Amino acid sequence: TGHELGHKKEAFDRWMAKIVLAVVGYGHFFIEHNKGHHRDVATPMDPATSRMGENIYKFSTREIPGAFRRAWGLEEQRLSRRGQSVWSFDNEVLQPMVITVVLYTLLLAFFGPKMLVFLPIQMAFGWWQLTSANYIEHYGLLREKMADGRYEHQKPHHSWNSNHIVSNLVLFHLQRHSDH
Numbered sequence: 001t002g003h004e005l006g007h008k009k010e011a012f013d014r015w016m017a018k019i020v021l022a023v024v025g026y027g028h029f030f031i032e033h034n035k036g037h038h039r040d041v042a043t044p045m046d047p048a049t050s051r052m053g054e055n056i057y058k059f060s061t062r063e064i065p066g067a068f069r070r071a072w073g074l075e076e077q078r079l080s081r082r083g084q085s086v087w088s089f090d091n092e093v094l095q096p097m098v099i100t101v102v103l104y105t106l107l108l109a110f111f112g113p114k115m116l117v118f119l120p121i122q123m124a125f126g127w128w129q130l131t132s133a134n135y136i137e138h139y140g141l142l143r144e145k146m147a148d149g150r151y152e153h154q155k156p157h158h159s160w161n162s163n164h165i166v167s168n169l170v171l172f173h174l175q176r177h178s179d180h
Contacts, residue, residue, distance in 0.1 A: 003130070006030045018096040022103065024126025027096020028071035036070045037134075042143040042158040043151050052140035060131045068093075136160060 002020035005013045006029070014030075021027045032048070040046035047066025050059045075093045076086045084090055089098075108115045141158050143151040 002026075002029070003033065003133075006034055018092070019099060022096035022099035025097075025100045025104075025123045026127055026130060027100060028068050028093045029130060030071075030096065031074055031092050032067040032071035035074050036067075038154075041154055042138055042141045044142075046138075048134040049138040049141065050135045052142075056132065056135045059135050060128070063131055063134060064127060 002017045005017035005020060008014060008017070017030050018027055021029050037046055037048045040049075042049050047063045047070060050056070050063075071093050072086075075091050079086050079088060079091060082090075087094070089095065104115075104119055107119065137159055139160065141160070143154065143158055145151055
């Protein structure tokens with residue numbers, strides 16, 4: 001849901017994406033996916049594109065930290081162009097991070113230390129779901145590099161798609177990945 005809401009144009013929907021992703025401590029996905037992955041999909045520069053022969057475990061150790069680094073760098077560039085500090089509250093990586101910290105602090109205060117067991121489990125599960133989707137959606141696909149050094153424009157064949165009614169309804173059309 002956070003993935004799909006992140007593609008919307010309305011401010012409310014985009015904030016909802018940040019909140020949904022913040023629940024599992026993966027708010028940087030909002031920036032990385034929309035501003036990094038969409039630009040670099042199916043190229044060696046994209047940490048969210050799995051390589052031919054790469055297993056999901058190796059991919060996750062590259063994708064998870066790579067996605068955070070790229071999101072932070074993209075926000076650093078954007079804020080720098082605006083003459084703002086990367087540490088301002090306009091940083092869209094920090095916004096969901098603050099939500100995560102506040103939410104987890106409240107849960108710990110309300111339910112006690114037993115949450116120290118449950119929060120990392122649900123966080124890992126959420127991260128694994130997003131990483132698994134990234135792994136499957138572009139596995140082994142590579143855009144052609146043109147003579148001028150740029151990559152060809154993204155096309156539907158740079159994503160694996162599945163056009164099945166039930167899975168598309170349950171997963172909010174995630175299986176039609178190239179449509180967005």
